[in-house]
Amino acid sequence: MRQRPERQRTCGNLPSELSRFVGRGAELTEVGRLLEASRLVTVTGVGGVGKSRLALAAAREAAEAAQERHRDGVWLAELSCVRDTALLELTLAESLGLTDHTTRPPRTVLAEHLAERRLLLVLDGFEQLVDETAELVRELLRRSPGLQVLAAGRRPLDLEGEQVFPLAPPAPEEALELLAERAAAADPGFAVTAANRAALVELCTRLDGIPLALELAAGRLRALSPEGVLTRLEDRFALLTGGARGALPRHRALRTAIGWSHELCTAQERLLWARLSVFAGHFDLDAVEYVCAGADLPVESVLDVLGELLAQSLLAREETAAGGPPDGVRGRVRYRMLETVRAYGAGWLESLGDAARLRRRHRDWYVGLVTWCELDWFSPRQQEVAALVEAELANLRLALECCLGDPDEAHLGQYLAGTLWFYWAGCGRLTEGRYWLDRTLEPGPAESEHAGSRLKALWVLGYVAALQGDAVASMSALYECRDGAARTGNPVAAAYAVHRLGCLALVSDDMTRAGELLGTALERYRDAGELNSNVLMCQVELAMTLAFQGDLAGALSLCREVRDICEERGERWTKAYALYVLAYAALDAGGTAEARRLLTECVSINHTFRDLIGLVLAVELLALVTAVEGRPAEAAVLQGAAEPMWDGVGLQLFGSGYFNAPRLMCRERAGELLGAERYEACAQHGRSLSPQEAVERALRPPAPPESAPAAPESLPRPRAGEAAGTAGGPKNRKPVGSPKGEPTG
Secondary structure (H helix, E strand, O other): OOOOOOOOOOOOOOOOOOOOOOOOHHHHHHHHHHHHHHOOOEOOOOOOOOOOHHHHHHHHHHHOOOOOOOOOEEEEEEEOOOOOOOOOOOHHHHHOOOOOOOOHHHHHHHHHHOOOOEEEEEEOOOOOOOOHHHHHHHHHHHHHOOOEEEEOOOOOOOOOOOOOEEEOOOOHHHHHHHHHHOOOOOOOOOOOOOOOHHHHHHHHHHHOOOOOHHHHHHHHOOOHHHHHHHHHHHHHHHHOOOOOOOOOOHHHHHHHHHHHHHHHOOOOHHHHHHOOOOOOEEHHHHHHHHHHEEOOOOOOHHHHHHHHHHHOOEEEEOOOOOOOOOOOOOOEEEEEEOOOHHHHHHHHHHHHHHHHHHHHHHHHHHHHHHHHHHHHHHHHHHHHHHHHHHHHHHHHHHHHHHHOOHHHHHHHHHHHHHOOHHHHHHHHOOHHHHHHHHHHOOOOOOOHHHHHHHHHHHHHHHHHHHHHHOHHHHHHHHHHHHHHHHOOOOOHHHHHHHHHHHHHHOOOOOOHHHHHHHHHHHHHHHHHOOOHHHHHHHHHHHHHHHHHOHHHHHHHHHHHHHHHHHHHHHHOOOHHHHHHHHHHHHHOOOHHHHHHHHOOOOHHHHHHOHHHHHHHHHHHHHHHHHHHHHHHHHHHHHHHHHHHHHHHHHHHHHOOOOHHHHHHHHHHHHHHOOOOOHHHHHHHHHHOOHHHHHHHHHOOOOOOOOOOOOOOOOOOOOOOEEOOOOOOOOOOOOOOHHHOOOOOO
């Protein structure tokens, strides 16, 4: 087990407060006290009572007050949109910022990540998977002594050692303060006066002080006086307090508040509220207009109706921060509906008998969105596409589940999972991609009219499995794709199958076979008129086979063309891999400054897209550049930093003698200059760095050399027995843009 040194700064993903947290001082103090005494604290209470807000406020205070106890940060996992047990662990890993390309179960990845860390994990909205969440929390707490969990839900997890804090509605004065503040936010002219105070206090009492109910009522104070709101609410209490026998009064009060808001909505507002319930998490106006509009709700009226729901606090509006992944899509306004409000709308939609149709429309929108995103991936908007898919992940999962729910629509699930290849492979989502691809391919081969969707899912599965190091699954999927493509006359699918078989041969050190397959795939792509990021990646992989066998001129020719096409098209993801090969060739020729320039750009791009494979390869080669520059200590730190990254990729450097040669050379050179003890100390420091810290370290301007820079020296080639394949290079080296038969030397 690696030792991790003390780290001073905390990190995490807690969202910023969108509105002031009102009152709850005593509750905050008590939750803080429980956190000091227990590793598991659960805040419970009725929906809308403010559990999430209290848990987040307590987490922020804990982050400030107990930095040493939570030196690895305070992290929020929102689970309210998770309905599939298999996605629970994936969602938790994503919330912790974990990227793992291996075939290991996500639970194993989580446990290993948390085993040596000291952090506070906030779990919110686990009610729909309470048993599964409890089992997972039990195991993680058992295996991770530095882990502390703060949960918020309607019921406890019922685990040994759990401290439960039942959250009651706020005190009357705090309830009035909350109502007044939210009313003033909706109407700046609102104020509590001697004339309206009694009615406001009575309103708070009638709503049992439940914050969500108060916020809904505050939205009505724009149009009604406090006395008017109270009068209308009193009428509805008589009608709506029936409920289930034995139900708590505050449950009835919340239902009353939501039901009252529903009654006060216009017919179109109620209809949009119900239809919006088919979304998961956040959504944007374009999606709402497509999914929810119809003859009874014209598309031109959707924005106005949406605005009314916002004004009544039935929706929340959020504008993403500027920037690309992982921050969000620049300037995109998104909306979300509180789970309690969404559930009420979903029940209404079911009663209308329109739920199945709306779920299909929702699915169709996201199938279309992903189709557009795949095309736009090969463009200057690539980073925006990555951020958009990231933001829409909860809805994409819902769309995939919809496809899987009907055997007649399995082909749509295969198409959707396959079309997301750029997200699975390019944005660090291999594990989730493998999950959906396996599930959508469970049905047997489709009829010929839908064979193309299955073939696409098969080559993508082969690609993902190869990157995970699962050669058996990769070959099985790719051979099935190849044979199916031949049987149905699909030359594009055949080209992808051959390409990915070549990729598999490359990481298996069979350079001769890799070169032949990749060259054949390029020919087939060209014949089919295919040009995209995959095609360019095939050319880069062919260049790798040449570079590893000493044909640097051929590799340079291929990758320079790829770089030029990428710059012309605005493509960055594949460009990063071309830069890696160009840096390899530059270093082999003694151009350390050029190699560093290329690799720092490569590191930056791969980090932006969360492509862990490209990132760790670039850091490994940059470590050798650093050693050659005469800075062996820093080279050892970078080599150490790469090791935990490989834990998320799988077998270090794919178990490849060719990919491993620069690492061995770096370790030998740095070790000779530092000595074994100092080298290991520097490498250990590198292992302790977080991925973000490792990237920051790699992108630092180089410091003055500690020793004389090394004389130019060719990179070592694996000796016989260290790697498969023979020298001489593969056939069919023509780049994508060259006419057939034109030499490229």
